[in-house]
Amino acid sequence: MQSSETLSTQEKIKAAAREVFIKKGYVAAKTRHIADVAGINLALLNYYFRSKEKLFHIIIMETLAELFDTFEAIIKNPETSIPDKVRLMVTAYLDTLVVQPDIPLFIINEVNRNPKLVIQDLKINERIQSEHFIQQWSVFAAKNGIPTQHFIHILVNTVSMTVFPFLAKPVLSEVFGIKDRDFVDFVIQRKQFIPTWFDVIVQSYKQKPL
Amino acid sequence: MQSSETLSTQEKIKAAAREVFIKKGYVAAKTRHIADVAGINLALLNYYFRSKEKLFHIIIMETLAELFDTFEAIIKNPETSIPDKVRLMVTAYLDTLVVQPDIPLFIINEVNRNPKLVIQDLKINERIQSEHFIQQWSVFAAKNGIPTQHFIHILVNTVSMTVFPFLAKPVLSEVFGIKDRDFVDFVIQRKQFIPTWFDVIVQSYKQKPL
């Protein structure tokens, strides 16, 4: 076990690569910058990881894996209701993103740059398609009068409301004067609000179907 | 007046630059690629626009200006109610984005890369702060029991639900099998749904305040 001051060279490079790639994106990230941040000689990057591309692949895969681990654990839990799962999901992701606010733009950029990446190397389809969750949603939807095709809309709404503020952060900052500290408060408020809005949208189907 | 086949060299460069910058982003866009798409000699790009940076600045400013023209026109219209404005806004932007789906990621990337750009060169603050709109929202919020601080949340929700699907398009495509044609249908459905969800969220404040 190593202390945080005595990371191995490999670990220093990975930590620096994670920081730089997530902040700048693949194209704008430069190997010399990563080497500087890691405090190592440039050649060591290729010595340990062969190429920028290969190093990047490791970083984005680890980042995506962490996010999907959370997702998978929550939707596959047989103990929680659908609204519980939404609340857990929103809370988990907002807690993560508050301390790593650059992750959404990073992921979205790289998935757009290479869409096959997601489905090929990670086997997301298998991981997302949980029998339990599909079944649970069907029951929930039926009980609330929600048409099957609306699953994707409601899912997109929830993810949108959770993730989009991090993409729009500079706009909120410059146009609405929401500085870093205010932004954290703003996001913390949404941990409560978003699950409520989810409920409100769901309830609306019972009252008057769209 | 020139026909579309006989654009001036300047116009050909701008059209190509718009296409390439929006598709690739500033860093990944290469001047030689822009020149190729425009069908002109590379040196002409610098002859007419001095530098890649200056050309880019023109493109992003024009793109932002178009989007804000729409926004300004809608919120400053004294004839329409708040729900009307939401509906008009959602419809206008979804219609635009269906034919130019790469714009959201382009804007978000470049605003994140240089946040000052938005507030400095465009004077967005002045344009957004409409006395009429602020007044109208105050009345609307009071009538529906919406706390003042929730304005920003509800605005962010509406924009999130409208814009985010275009950022997540490859995920929807690869993970949920929503191909190009399906995506257009999906977005068209949301032209109706999002204003309804806005109403639903607003209504929820009357019934039981958060």
Place this chain on the structure above:
DNA sequence: AAATTTTTTAATCATTTGTTTAATTTTTTT
């Protein structure tokens, strides 16, 4: 038609950037 200006082109420059090489230092094994 001649002169002048504008536009276009091919070639080149200077810098950046990902990667490699060969030598040196450090660590591990014998």
Place this chain on the structure above:
DNA sequence: AAAAAAATTAAACAAATGATTAAAAAATTT
């Protein structure tokens, strides 16, 4: 301690890239 292996470094390479230059071609003005 000697030998072998692993890690590190400085230097350099090759390709890509934004920009410039000087000459040629085209258009405009005189």
